[in-house]
Amino acid sequence: MSQYWSPLVHDLEPYVPGEQPKMADLVKLNTNENPFGPSPKVLEAIRSELNDSLRLYPDPEGESLRRTIADYHGVSPEQVFLGNGSDEVLAHIFQALFQHGEPVLFPDISYSFYPVYCGLYRIEARPVPVTESFEIDPEDYRQANGGIIFPNPNAPTGRFLALDKVEAILRANPDRVVVVDEAYVDFGGDSAIPLVDRYPNLLVCQTLSKARSLAGLRVGFAIAQAELIEALNRVKNSFNSYPLDRLALAGAKAAFEDEAWFRRCREAVIHERERVTSALEGLGFEVLPSKANFVFARHPGRSGSELARGLRGQGIIVRHFDKPRIRDFLRITIGTTEQNDALIRGLQTL
Numbered sequence: 001m002s003q004y005w006s007p008l009v010h011d012l013e014p015y016v017p018g019e020q021p022k023m024a025d026l027v028k029l030n031t032n033e034n035p036f037g038p039s040p041k042v043l044e045a046i047r048s049e050l051n052d053s054l055r056l057y058p059d060p061e062g063e064s065l066r067r068t069i070a071d072y073h074g075v076s077p078e079q080v081f082l083g084n085g086s087d088e089v090l091a092h093i094f095q096a097l098f099q100h101g102e103p104v105l106f107p108d109i110s111y112s113f114y115p116v117y118c119g120l121y122r123i124e125a126r127p128v129p130v131t132e133s134f135e136i137d138p139e140d141y142r143q144a145n146g147g148i149i150f151p152n153p154n155a156p157t158g159r160f161l162a163l164d165k166v167e168a169i170l171r172a173n174p175d176r177v178v179v180v181d182e183a184y185v186d187f188g189g190d191s192a193i194p195l196v197d198r199y200p201n202l203l204v205c206q207t208l209s210k211a212r213s214l215a216g217l218r219v220g221f222a223i224a225q226a227e228l229i230e231a232l233n234r235v236k237n238s239f240n241s242y243p244l245d246r247l248a249l250a251g252a253k254a255a256f257e258d259e260a261w262f263r264r265c266r267e268a269v270i271h272e273r274e275r276v277t278s279a280l281e282g283l284g285f286e287v288l289p290s291k292a293n294f295v296f297a298r299h300p301g302r303s304g305s306e307l308a309r310g311l312r313g314q315g316i317i318v319r320h321f322d323k324p325r326i327r328d329f330l331r332i333t334i335g336t337t338e339q340n341d342a343l344i345r346g347l348q349t350l
């Protein structure tokens with residue numbers, strides 16, 4: 001607390017990211033990073049940008065990367081917005097598209113950054129409870145709102161909402177923007193991007209942090225009709241003209257150009273996810289059906305905090321949220337085969 005702070009700062013409740021421990025040789029299954037590493041072509045592209053051109057500002061519009069993403073997803077470059085990680089894209093979305101004096105709706109069990117952005121931009125947040133089985137029910141999104149956002153697949157549940165249900169939410173809210181945060185969509189869900197042409201109120205947000213193994217590069221993007229993208233550009237150009245540096249622009253472009261690497265990593269994660277799910281079920285866990293690179297699981301006889309602490313004692317870190325409804329769950333990122341084996345062995349001994 002300080003007299004020098006702007007009044008708003010006193011009220012902020014910042015997001016708390018998963019721990020990035022400094023110790024080596026931990027089995028780190030707590031922040032949904034991809035265990036397989038970025039494509040060698042990404043590293044090569046970044047290396048080739050390490051030269052005198054770093055004295056020059058990068059392309060403020062990220063033209064070349066936007067064209068690559070547009071071609072990849074079958075939209076036009078005017079429909080693509082880039083940000084420094086999708087977290088920055090989300091922040092601009094809240095400011096540019098959700099300020100209508102009405103509460104923003106999002107599932108009560110979902111990404112905990114959403115209420116933080118509401119606090120930052122003084123938007124009322126209205127968490128909408130997911131069902132007993134942790135599903136999003138489109139019927140619950142028929143109420144006055146200033147915008148709607150949900151991850152699909154949802155985090156931390158891993159559950160995927162079928163696209164016809166996403167459409168039901170879009171159709172029930174033609175006057176408000178519906179944001180589908182697809183951070184995990186590449187692990188088996190269907191993207192809503194093909195719906196963008198039909199729904200002027202749809203905005204889809206994706207990241208290179210998860211399926212493309214580039215959490216450290218900080219690249220996220222949004223796809224929508226050009227009018228919504230223009231709103232984001234206005235905010236971005238009033239905030240930071242150069243959200244992506246030269247290395248990030250080059251690395252991200254190369255990531256989209258190595259489709260084979262992307263597919264291999266993603267399939268390995270999906271394969272391991274199914275294996276971890278069966279193993280956990282064999283140990284008596286209830287595992288929610290996941291289309292993400294993590295599973296959300298609880299044991300009928302053990303508390304989540306006890307299990308998380310026990311694993312930690314063995315050098316295995318998973319995410320535990322000490323929050324109502326999900327206190328008994330662990331969110332476990334899918335790691336390499338060796339890491340997943342360590343997890344399963346660890347749980348067997350607890």
Ligand SMILES: *Cc1c(COP(=O)(O)O)cnc(C)c1O
Binds near residue numbers: 087111206207
């Ligand atoms: C990881 C994650 C993000 C943020 O991704 P970055 O691009 O790394 O900022 C956004 N939304 C959800 C639901 C996530 O899990």
